Every structure is written in structure tokens, then in C-alpha cells.
Amino acid sequence: MAYISTRGEAPALSFTEALLAGLAPDGGLYVPETMPSLSRKTLLGFAGAPYVDVAQAVISPFLDDTLPAGDFRKMLASAYATFRHKAVTPLAQIDDNLFVLELFHGPTLAFKDVAMQLLGRLMDRALKAHGQRATIVGATSGDTGAAAIEAFRGLEQVDVFILYPHGRVSDVQRRQMTTVDADNIHAIALEGTFDDAQAMLKSFFRDKSLREKLGLSGVNSINFARVAAQTVYYFTAAAVLGGPLRPVSFTVPTGNFGDILAGYMARQMGLPVERLIVATNSNDILARALDTGRYEVRGVHATQSPSMDIQVSSNFERLLFDALDRDPQAIRGLMARLDQSGAFDIPAGAMQKIRENFSAGAASEAETSAEIARTWRETETLLDPHTAVAVHVARKNLAKNPHVPMVALGTAHPAKFPDAVRAATGVSAPLPAHLADLFERAERFDVLPNDAKAVEAFISARARAVTLAANGG
Numbered sequence: 001m002a003y004i005s006t007r008g009e010a011p012a013l014s015f016t017e018a019l020l021a022g023l024a025p026d027g028g029l030y031v032p033e034t035m036p037s038l039s040r041k042t043l044l045g046f047a048g049a050p051y052v053d054v055a056q057a058v059i060s061p062f063l064d065d066t067l068p069a070g071d072f073r074k075m076l077a078s079a080y081a082t083f084r085h086k087a088v089t090p091l092a093q094i095d096d097n098l099f100v101l102e103l104f105h106g107p108t109l110a111f112k113d114v115a116m117q118l119l120g121r122l123m124d125r126a127l128k129a130h131g132q133r134a135t136i137v138g139a140t141s142g143d144t145g146a147a148a149i150e151a152f153r154g155l156e157q158v159d160v161f162i163l164y165p166h167g168r169v170s171d172v173q174r175r176q177m178t179t180v181d182a183d184n185i186h187a188i189a190l191e192g193t194f195d196d197a198q199a200m201l202k203s204f205f206r207d208k209s210l211r212e213k214l215g216l217s218g219v220n221s222i223n224f225a226r227v228a229a230q231t232v233y234y235f236t237a238a239a240v241l242g243g244p245l246r247p248v249s250f251t252v253p254t255g256n257f258g259d260i261l262a263g264y265m266a267r268q269m270g271l272p273v274e275r276l277i278v279a280t281n282s283n284d285i286l287a288r289a290l291d292t293g294r295y296e297v298r299g300v301h302a303t304q305s306p307s308m309d310i311q312v313s314s315n316f317e318r319l320l321f322d323a324l325d326r327d328p329q330a331i332r333g334l335m336a337r338l339d340q341s342g343a344f345d346i347p348a349g350a351m352q353k354i355r356e357n358f359s360a361g362a363a364s365e366a367e368t369s370a371e372i373a374r375t376w377r378e379t380e381t382l383l384d385p386h387t388a389v390a391v392h393v394a395r396k397n398l399a400k401n402p403h404v405p406m407v408a409l410g411t412a413h414p415a416k417f418p419d420a421v422r423a424a425t426g427v428s429a430p431l432p433a434h435l436a437d438l439f440e441r442a443e444r445f446d447v448l449p450n451d452a453k454a455v456e457a458f459i460s461a462r463a464r465a466v467t468l469a470a471n472g473g
């Protein structure tokens with residue numbers, strides 16, 4: 001399978017090359033040249049199948065033929081053996097025809113583990129095959145950093161530098177990043193905001209000589225391999241609820257649009273999906289865009305669901321690309337307008353296509369807390385605030401179409417956001433056994449000023465990479 005950039009000014013890459021490159025050099029995002037599809041017979045076979053079997057069937061069409069099926073299967077088996085639930089991503093019912101897809105049984109208690117555990121293994125293998133080292137630099141508001149650190153700890157080919165905003169991530173999130181005792185892991189507390197960290201990261205990736213010197217590689221949600229790994233649980237959830245014989249709807253708590261884009265891809269691949277519903281907190285750029293057709297950046301508000309506190313939603317570009325009939329020039333025009341004026345209008349034809357599949361809704365802070373309290377009262381299930389945003393929006397949409405099963409994606413374990421959960425219910429969610437001693441473990445991190453030169457010097461002094469990760473351009 002070949003991968004092309006949404007901006008049309010970068011050469012096509014193989015899966016492995018796109019995996020190592022992350023962002024395309026023209027600023028675009030890689031997408032498969034054609035979307036594979038799965039036969040109805042294959043989908044029928046997913047009923048009752050183990051997660052790893054479904055994952056192999058769903059992800060394999062995206063890979064290069066240089067990865068033997070047996071090796072890929074072993075990789076999947078070991079990636080998902082790190083999950084503490086035998087079903088990997090089990091489905092829990094919380095109301096009539098309303099379900100929570102629990103994506104948080106991985107090592108860091110957030111859905112990012114589902115993709116990152118596989119990504120780490122895929123990257124390590126690709127780098128070993130080329131005798132190369134890579135330097136992973138990531139900016140995180142919490143969950144991505146922890147998931148990346150957990151997935152890459154101790155790997156020989158990779159050094160990981162994670163920038164997080166000093167004092168602005170939860171204690172659990174920070175400790176998950178700072179208590180990992182591995183020489184290749186570096187947690188950096190940046191004296192700035194998440195947006196500062198993100199901007200710094202982008203400047204590193206734009207600097208060609210630095211990129212090559214360090215073999216810079218990214219693992220943020222624009223990496224296509226992550227999206228591919230996330231399509232799997234849409235298939236497993238639908239299979240439990242009678243798919244493909246009856247359609248299912250999904251409500252997804254959304255930040256960078258990676259998770260819900262995976263649902264869109266599952267639909268493109270042949271899964272009968274009735275509606276895909278974008279759920280946002282008060283950082284509602286996507287809900288507004290779907291409502292009005294205008295994509296407009298506003299300031300970020302801090303909420304109880306920090307992993308969705310975003311200004312722009314990077315992966316939305318992949319959906320726009322399809323909705324604009326894969327016209328890279330049209331994408332370049334819209335993105336240039338976004339850079340210049342912080343907004344663009346989605347052309348009417350594209351908007352119509354998007355609305356065929358997608359709806360959207362937002363939950364305020366009060367609605368999020370009320371939802372945590374309600375679900376606790378009605379089912380004795382604790383929801384984390386991100387999941388609660390989705391459940392709130394899911395209930396509203398389920399009322400419009402009560403006969404189609406509604407799945408809200410449960411993206412974090414309630415113990416990861418204990419303050420919000422306790423405030424809403426008076427109950428504390430205990431950390432699972434493997435993290436029970438998290439608050440006793442020693443922390444290791446460096447505080448660095450909000451200054452790109454200082455951070456660059458820190459990374460250059462510690463990264464072991466000498467050659468560029470093979471990225472074909």
C-alpha cells in the first residue's frame with residue numbers, strides 16, 4: 001500500500017516509511033492511496049473472534065508485504081498481552097441500547113495504549129531492519145506522553161524525549177511519565193503551555209538538518225499507523241452488537257480527531273456504521289465546524305478533560321481531504337487560510353459529505369460532572385471525564401434513534417482523573433494493582449525553560465541516533 005500526503009507535495013511512501021516519518025515534509029498528513037475493504041464474509045467471521053485475530057485482518061491490508069504474517073501476529077499478541085483485560089477492549093452496557101467501549105485497560109489507563117503498544121513494536125522492528133536509531137520527540141498534555149514512554153521504554157533503537165507543560169498535567173499523568181526507570185526515556189517539564197511545547201516540536205521537525213542529525217520521528221496522533229491500529233475496536237464492538245447484520249453508532253470524545261477518524265476508516269472499509277458523533281468539551285471547534293461549516297480557532301480553556309483541550313484538530317485534515325474529493329490544492333488553500341487568519345469555511349459540497357456520516361455535540365463542565373454522577377447513580381460505574389463527555393452527547397443522539405445501538409468510547413480509566421470523579425460522585429476510583437504504588441515511586445525529570453535552543457541542546461546531548469531514519473524524503 002502506498003501513502004500520499006494530503007497536501008500533494010511530498011513523494012508517496014511505503015507503510016514503513018510513513019510510519020517512521022510521521023508528518024509529511026510538505027506539512028500534510030499521509031493517507032493510504034486507496035482504502036482497503038473487507039468482505040462481508042470477513043466481517044461475519046469477527047463474531048466471537050479474539051481481538052488479535054480481528055486486529056490482524058483489519059490492519060494487514062495497510063502494511064507492506066515485507067512484514068511476514070506470522071511476525072505481525074506475534075507483534076499483535078505481545079502488544080495486547082500488556083492489556084489487563086482478556087478481551088482487550090470490552091464493551092459494558094450502561095443503559096438501554098447504550099454501551100461504553102472500555103479502551104483503558106492498557107498499561108497507562110488511556111486509549112492511547114491501544115495504538116502506541118503496536119507502534120512501538122512496529123518502529124523498533126523497522127529501525128532494526130535498517131540498523132538505524134531514531135529520536136522520538138513528543139509534546140503531550142498528558143496521555144500521549146505516558147503511552148509513548150510505556151511503549152518505547154528500554155528499546156535499543158529509540159530514545160524518547162517527551163515535553164509536557166510543567167505543573168499542568170495531573171499527578172497521575174506526570175508520575176506515569178517520570179517514574180519509568182529506563183535510560184532511553186527523558187521526561188522534560190517545559191516552563192510553558194502545551195501549545196508552547198507543540199510549537200517547539202513543530203520547529204524541530206521543520207529544521208531539516210536537526211531532523212536528519214537526530215533521526216527525528218513523531219508518535220503523535222497524526223502518525224497513520226496509530227489511526228490504523230485504532231480502527232480495530234470499531235470492528236470488535238460492532239461484532240458484539242450484531243454487526244455487520246445491523247448498524248451501530250459511535251460517539252467519540254474528540255481532541256485531535258484521530259480516534260473518530262479511525263471510525264470513519266472502519267466505515268470506509270465496509271463496516272455498517274450508522275452515525276459517527278463527535279463529542280467535545282467546551283473546546284468545541286469541531287462541534288462548531290460541523291454545525292456552521294466554519295472552522296475557526298479560539299483560545300483554549302482548561303477543562304476536567306484535558307486530553308481534549310485543543311485549539312486545532314490535526315487529523316481533521318484527513319477527513320477534509322476525502323470530503324474535497326482528495327484535491328491537495330484545495331487542502332493547501334484551506335490550511336494557508338487557517339495559518340493566516342485562524343479560520344476557514346468548509347466548501348458546501350464537502351460539508352454535505354461530512355454531514356452524511358458525522359454529527360457533533362459538546363458537553364459543558366457542569367454537564368460532564370452531572371453525567372459522571374448520573375452513570376454512577378444508575379449503574380455503579382465510574383466514568384472518567386473524557387468518557388463522560390461522550391456519554392452525555394451519546395444519550396442525546398440515542399434519543400433521536402433509539403433502535404440503533406450506541407457505543408460511547410471510554411478513553412480513560414476513572415482512576416486517571418480522580419479529582420473530577422470524586423467531585424462528581426464522592427467516590428474515589430482506585431488505581432489498578434499494577435499502578436498501586438505509583439505515588440511511592442521515585443520521579444526523574446528535567447525542568448527546562450520555554451526556549452527552543454535550550455531544549456534542542458538538551459536533546460542533542462543525549463540522543464544516540466546518528467543517521468536519519470529511512471524516510472524516503
Ligand SMILES: *Cc1c(COP(=O)(O)O)cnc(C)c1O
Pocket residue numbers: 110111112143144221253254255256257258259260307308386411412
Ligand atoms: C487523546 C485522548 C482523547 C482524544 O482523542 P483524539 O484522537 O485526539 O481525538 C480523548 N480522551 C482521552 C482520555 C485521550 O487521552
